[in-house]
Amino acid sequence: MMRSRAVLRLLAGAVVASLLAACGPNSSPAYQGYVEGEYLYLSAPQAGYLKSLDALRGSRVAAGQALFAVATDPDAQALAEAEARAGSAREKVENLKEPRRPPEIAALEANLLAAQAGLRLAQTRLRQQEALAKAKFVSQTALDEARSAYEQSQAQTEAARQQLASYRATLGRKAEVRGAEADVQAAAALAAQKRWVVEKKSVTAPEAGELAETYYRPGEWVPAGAAVASLLPDARRRLRFFVPESAVAALQPGQAVLAGCDGCAEPIHASIDFIAAQAEYTPPVIYSRGSREKLVFRVEAAPDPAQAATLRPGLPVDVRLAPH
Numbered sequence: 001m002m003r004s005r006a007v008l009r010l011l012a013g014a015v016v017a018s019l020l021a022a023c024g025p026n027s028s029p030a031y032q033g034y035v036e037g038e039y040l041y042l043s044a045p046q047a048g049y050l051k052s053l054d055a056l057r058g059s060r061v062a063a064g065q066a067l068f069a070v071a072t073d074p075d076a077q078a079l080a081e082a083e084a085r086a087g088s089a090r091e092k093v094e095n096l097k098e099p100r101r102p103p104e105i106a107a108l109e110a111n112l113l114a115a116q117a118g119l120r121l122a123q124t125r126l127r128q129q130e131a132l133a134k135a136k137f138v139s140q141t142a143l144d145e146a147r148s149a150y151e152q153s154q155a156q157t158e159a160a161r162q163q164l165a166s167y168r169a170t171l172g173r174k175a176e177v178r179g180a181e182a183d184v185q186a187a188a189a190l191a192a193q194k195r196w197v198v199e200k201k202s203v204t205a206p207e208a209g210e211l212a213e214t215y216y217r218p219g220e221w222v223p224a225g226a227a228v229a230s231l232l233p234d235a236r237r238r239l240r241f242f243v244p245e246s247a248v249a250a251l252q253p254g255q256a257v258l259a260g261c262d263g264c265a266e267p268i269h270a271s272i273d274f275i276a277a278q279a280e281y282t283p284p285v286i287y288s289r290g291s292r293e294k295l296v297f298r299v300e301a302a303p304d305p306a307q308a309a310t311l312r313p314g315l316p317v318d319v320r321l322a323p324h
Contacts (some may be wrong), residue, residue, distance in 0.1 A: 033241025037313030
């Protein structure tokens with residue numbers, strides 16, 4: 001009996017010694033925590049039937065990889081109409097800016113030559129009538145008719161000259177060209193809006209990660225903004241652990257930590273990037289030292305990118321401060 005008590009005393013002493021050694025000044029205490037995943041819920045801004053799921057649930061996807069697509073009808077037809085209107089507006093502006101075609105210019109030049117020839121003939125007849133009128137061989141009426149014919153030929157010649165100048169220059173006035181250019185900008189903006197709607201119905205992965213879940217199947221109606229899939233990016237896997245109030249003052253952002261888990265072949269390297277400003281629960285206004293020791297603060301750390309993809313959300317971890 002005495003011998004058994006002696007053995008128990010030795011064992012108890014060994015346990016206490018080991019505990020004291022673990023709590024020594026050179027050891028780093030372990031803080032309990034888990035792996036947290038911050039999911040991205042991906043959706044299309046417009047409603048429609050789900051056309052395809054381009055990635056399997058649980059598979060890894062690269063940034064920019066197609067995940068799913070919503071049918072573009074009738075938005076695709078609206079885009080085609082808007083693009084056609086934009087093209088028509090651009091053609092109208094080009095037509096206003098360009099001069100007439102060469103055959104049209106040649107015809108107007110011929111009309112001007114004919115008008116000039118008629119003007120010369122009318123001028124010659126007017127001179128003849130004026131000479132005859134001085135000699136009293138023709139009446140005043142004949143002279144007036146010759147003068148009127150000359151003035152008419154002058155007006156026709158000037159009209160042909162102005163028409164040719166107008167056809168050689170820009171067809172439309174500057175105000176008309178500016179108005180047509182404004183129509184082009186409006187049509188292009190409408191086409192860009194329709195194009196955005198069509199493009200956003202095909203959703204790609206914004207970051208590399210794991211396609212965690214899908215919520216619709218092809219052929220089902222998807223409301224606007226409803227999540228079709230959830231993505232867990234590698235960069236959004238984090239270590240979340242809890243530190244007692246007696247140790248939180250020694251922590252600071254950027255501090256390195258090491259985490260271990262069941263089945264982990266090597267420690268998980270991470271860096272603290274968040275320390276909660278308040279405890280996880282509201283303490284009483286007046287509390288004892290024993291109550292104060294129960295306060296814990298949430299701390300989060302970003303794991304090394306090379307190890308982040310292997311961490312599973314919910315996995316329990318023990319976190320220690322990395323040695324200096």
